[in-house]
Amino acid sequence: MQxxxxxxxxxxxxxxxxxxxxxxxxxxxxxxxxxxxxxxSGAEGPVVFHEFTAxxxxxxxxxxxxxxxxxxxxxxxxxxVIASIFLLVAETLQTGSGYxxxxxxxxxxxxxxxxxxxxxxxxxxxxxxQTGIAA
Numbered sequence: 053m054q055x056x057x058x059x060x061x062x063x064x065x066x067x068x069x070x071x072x073x074x075x076x077x078x079x080x081x082x083x084x085x086x087x088x089x090x091x092x093s094g095a096e097g098p099v100v101f102h103e104f105t106a107x108x109x110x111x112x113x114x115x116x117x118x119x120x121x122x123x124x125x126x127x128x129x130x131x132x133v134i135a136s137i138f139l140l141v142a143e144t145l146q147t148g149s150g151y152x153x154x155x156x157x158x159x160x161x162x163x164x165x166x167x168x169x170x171x172x173x174x175x176x177x178x179x180x181x182q183t184g185i186a187a
Contacts (some may be wrong), residue, residue, distance in 0.1 A: 065166040066123035074173040106147045113140040
């Protein structure tokens with residue numbers, strides 16, 4: 053009985069960590085869109101902030117992968133780890149396409165990333181914290 057309570061606590065902790073990281077992740081992606089809009093409208097200053105935020109998002113995405121793997125080891129779904137890794141790869145491509153000024157890739161990929169992060173965020177908030185078992 054004691055191990056079950058401890059396991060539920062660690063599952064709840066992993067899920068709570070994912071909720072926090074994904075919330076920050078989505079906020080970062082929204083900030084990216086705002087900075088990109090300012091840059092595309094002619095302002096030069098936001099491009100430095102856009103670059104800094106891109107690296108911060110990559111860091112958040114890496115932390116998300118680690119938390120997703122920990123959660124998976126404690127009963128969370130494996131597909132969530134795979135989805136988090138795909139997001140990390142896509143955000144790496146996003147950063148590279150931004151540096152290369154490939155806007156025909158960069159802009160649509162940003163929209164796709166927003167949808168992916170939002171979907172994962174909604175999904176983790178719909179999970180009951182006390183069980184952590186995937187559907």
